[in-house]
Amino acid sequence: xNFKDQWRFVRSNMKRSKSRIFMTVLATAMGVTFLIVxxxxxxxxxxxxxxxxxxxRSVTQMQISGIENDDGYAPITDEEIAELEKIDGMNAVxxxxxxxxxxxxxxxxxxxxxxxxxxxxxxxxxxxxxxxEGDLPEKSYEVVVGPHFIENIFPKDLPxxxxxxxxxxxxxxxxxYDESLVGKEIEMVVEQNVxxxxxxHTITLTITGIVEPPAxxxxxxxxxxxxxxxxxxxxxxxxxSRGAVISEDQPTSGEEVExxxxxxxxxxxxxxxxxxxxxxxxxxxxVYSAASELESLNSVFTIAKAGLIFIGTIAILIxxxxxxxxMTMAVTERSSxxxxxxxxxxxxxxxxxxxxxxxxxxxxxxAVIGTVVAFVISILLNIGLPRIIESAFGQExxxxxxxxxxxxxxxxxSVVICLIVTIISGLKPAKRATEIDVxxxxxxxx
Amino acid sequence: xxxAKDINHTFLLGKKQNETALQVLTNxxxxxxxxxxxxxxxxxxxxxxALLNIIAGFMKPTSGxxxxxxxxxxxxxxxxxxxxxxxxxxxxxxxxxxxxSMTAYENIELPLVLKGLxxxxxxxxxxxxxxxxxxxxxxxxxxxxxxxxxxxxxxxxRTLVIEPPIxxxxxxxxxxxxxxxxxxxDLITGLNKDLGITFLMITHDEEVARIASKKIxxxxxxxxxxxxxx
Numbered sequence: 001x002n003f004k005d006q007w008r009f010v011r012s013n014m015k016r017s018k019s020r021i022f023m024t025v026l027a028t029a030m031g032v033t034f035l036i037v038x039x040x041x042x043x044x045x046x047x048x049x050x051x052x053x054x055x056x057r058s059v060t061q062m063q064i065s066g067i068e069n070d071d072g073y074a075p076i077t078d079e080e081i082a083e084l085e086k087i088d089g090m091n092a093v094x095x096x097x098x099x100x101x102x103x104x105x106x107x108x109x110x111x112x113x114x115x116x117x118x119x120x121x122x123x124x125x126x127x128x129x130x131x132x133e134g135d136l137p138e139k140s141y142e143v144v145v146g147p148h149f150i151e152n153i154f155p156k157d158l159p160x161x162x163x164x165x166x167x168x169x170x171x172x173x174x175x176x177y178d179e180s181l182v183g184k185e186i187e188m189v190v191e192q193n194v195x196x197x198x199x200x201h202t203i204t205l206t207i208t209g210i211v212e213p214p215a216x217x218x219x220x221x222x223x224x225x226x227x228x229x230x231x232x233x234x235x236x237x238x239x240x241s242r243g244a245v246i247s248e249d250q251p252t253s254g255e256e257v258e259x260x261x262x263x264x265x266x267x268x269x270x271x272x273x274x275x276x277x278x279x280x281x282x283x284x285x286x287v288y289s290a291a292s293e294l295e296s297l298n299s300v301f302t303i304a305k306a307g308l309i310f311i312g313t314i315a316i317l318i319x320x321x322x323x324x325x326x327m328t329m330a331v332t333e334r335s336s337x338x339x340x341x342x343x344x345x346x347x348x349x350x351x352x353x354x355x356x357x358x359x360x361x362x363x364x365x366x367a368v369i370g371t372v373v374a375f376v377i378s379i380l381l382n383i384g385l386p387r388i389i390e391s392a393f394g395q396e397x398x399x400x401x402x403x404x405x406x407x408x409x410x411x412x413x414s415v416v417i418c419l420i421v422t423i424i425s426g427l428k429p430a431k432r433a434t435e436i437d438v439x440x441x442x443x444x445x446x
Numbered sequence: 447x448x449x450a451k452d453i454n455h456t457f458l459l460g461k462k463q464n465e466t467a468l469q470v471l472t473n474x475x476x477x478x479x480x481x482x483x484x485x486x487x488x489x490x491x492x493x494x495x496a497l498l499n500i501i502a503g504f505m506k507p508t509s510g511x512x513x514x515x516x517x518x519x520x521x522x523x524x525x526x527x528x529x530x531x532x533x534x535x536x537x538x539x540x541x542x543x544x545x546x547s548m549t550a551y552e553n554i555e556l557p558l559v560l561k562g563l564x565x566x567x568x569x570x571x572x573x574x575x576x577x578x579x580x581x582x583x584x585x586x587x588x589x590x591x592x593x594x595x596x597x598x599x600x601x602x603x604r605t606l607v608i609e610p611p612i613x614x615x616x617x618x619x620x621x622x623x624x625x626x627x628x629x630x631x632d633l634i635t636g637l638n639k640d641l642g643i644t645f646l647m648i649t650h651d652e653e654v655a656r657i658a659s660k661k662i663x664x665x666x667x668x669x670x671x672x673x674x675x676x
Contacts, residue, residue: 001559001560001561001562002562005559005562012547016547337545337547340543340544340545341545341556341560342524342528343502343504343531343537343543344531344532344537344556344557344560344604345528345529345531345532345533345557345560345561346528346532346560347525347528347529347560348524348525348528349525350560438504439499439504439505442539442541442543
């Protein structure tokens with residue numbers, strides 16, 4: 001007896017007791033829905049917290065703030081960068097230095113002043129720096145700008161009483177530069193105090209790209225990212241480290257500044273993070289990674305999710321009582337048919353398989369329906385709950401907050417639990433079917 | 447083809463630990479040659495049904511052995527006997543024993559389904575057998591829509607479809623009127639002559655037993671008379 005014929009038997013048997021089967025499938029589906037929705041809250045909150053931790057950061061990223069020494073702390077210099085780049089599993093080491101003056105930038109008839117950062121573009125490229133528009137610079141005098149740079153430049157001939165910002169503090173649309181910045185030439189004007197006289201130096205740059213906006217929408221990135229060659233040009237003019245403007249008020253402003261302000265290491269993969277972190281800590285580097293924060297978060301949530309799945313499984317176990325009942329009734333009702341089949345040569349194994357197939361089918365149907373309903377409930381929860389919380393408690397949930405999440409692994413776990421439970425609950429009735437006495441069964445028919 | 451050796455069977459009656467033994471078969475030995483029709487006759491309660499059930503493998507004898515096609519089937523497991531029956535033994539029951547939720551076609555096809563034959567071959571053989579028993583026009587009828595004679599023909603067709611070398615018949619005409627009874631008996635003798643099928647049937651009716659080539663009469667669980675037709 002092949003599977004197709006067993007399947008035909010199951011379907012024709014199930015047709016005979018449609019309402020009973022429907023109720024059993026319904027109970028199973030409710031159990032599966034309960035399990036998935038309950039566990040989805042754990043998965044949703046977990047993914048929300050992970051997303052929050054990883055905002056603007058890659059999971060393979062390590063922040064290297066400095067190196068501990070006898071004096072307390074020393075910034076990362078090119079010497080350490082070279083050492084860091086040699087570490088096994090280290091993909092890239094990005095570094096940034098802040099220009100020690102705020103240059104003025106002019107583009108067409110617009111201008112504005114903003115912070116400028118010296119970036120090592122080859123390492124940013126290797127680390128996978130993402131741009132919202134355009135490409136990373138390939139030449140020395142090419143730059144990329146932050147996504148909010150455009151909001152920091154205004155028309156040059158603005159009247160004194162012009163309202164540059166609206167009531168919400170946003171740049172008035174009338175004064176906004178309305179062309180794409182990519183490919184545009186921009187003039188960077190740096191200055192230096194020479195014998196109490198301010199002298200200016202203009203460097204012409206080309207914008208090749210605009211950086212991806214920060215994930216936190218309240219963060220602003222107005223910076224201009226220049227190359228080390230442009231920095232050298234600035235330093236040649238100012239004759240100070242990182243273009244510092246000499247000031248009489250601050251006699252130390254012209255002093256040499258060592259090292260980088262921001263250094264980030266990027267591991268080849270998540271698995272290598274811990275080894276690199278251990279290595280760096282041993283070498284007295286001050287290092288922090290989201291991955292280590294994630295590790296403790298993950299272990300807490302794994303326990304929480306397992307607990308929720310366990311509680312959800314109880315609902316399926318309750319549904320399995322219904323399956324056991326339905327299958328027992330099916331065996332009792334069909335005992336004469338089973339007797340006849342055994343009399344003409346049906347192997348007990350085949351009879352067992354037919355009943356197990358039936359209970360598995362009930363379980364599978366319940367799992368599929370339950371999963372679909374769980375998805376609908378999950379979507380409604382994610383849409384409705386923030387609104388309910390907002391109207392009931394007056395508290396706005398953070399953007400991107402996900403209360404319920406159903407990953408494929410949760411579906412797989414639920415379906416497997418459901419199938420195991422339904423098969424186990426069908427085992428005893430199926431065994432009973434194989435033990436039916438042919439003579440007694442046929443006598444009942446008479 | 448079939449051989450019973452010193453079969454004894456005892457039923458235990460009553461509640462456990464307070465059972466009484468009832469001997470229903472005592473030292474039964476007989477054999478059926480290939481192509482024979484053996485009729486086991488006897489009054490109701492004589493033990494003939496118990497004997498058929500033992501030979502069919504539905505019951506195990508208290509002692510003795512049953513040999514079918516030179517194989518000792520007495521200690522076959524339920525699964526082994528099921529496979530053996532499917533290949534070698536067909537049944538005709540007094541009450542037809544058709545599955546009521548299946549059509550005549552599906553009932554006849556059932557043994558072929560159990561054997562796992564391909565659908566095309568099943569269809570061919572089922573239709574041929576339906577035609578052989580004269581029920582081609584009734585293939586989509588359920589047992590409840592057929593007369594007693596037609597139901598018995600479906601039951602015979604279900605047996606014939608696997609072309610078994612042996613058919614065991616339990617009062618094959620017990621539920622039929624005299625006209626239909628003759629039709630069924632003609633069918634049995636025809637199958638025996640044309641296909642060489644060996645029959646072992648139990649009946650209380652001497653008229654039915656007349657078609658047999660060999661007769662055994664049982665009384666109180668013992669063989670009291672054996673006859674071989676000329």
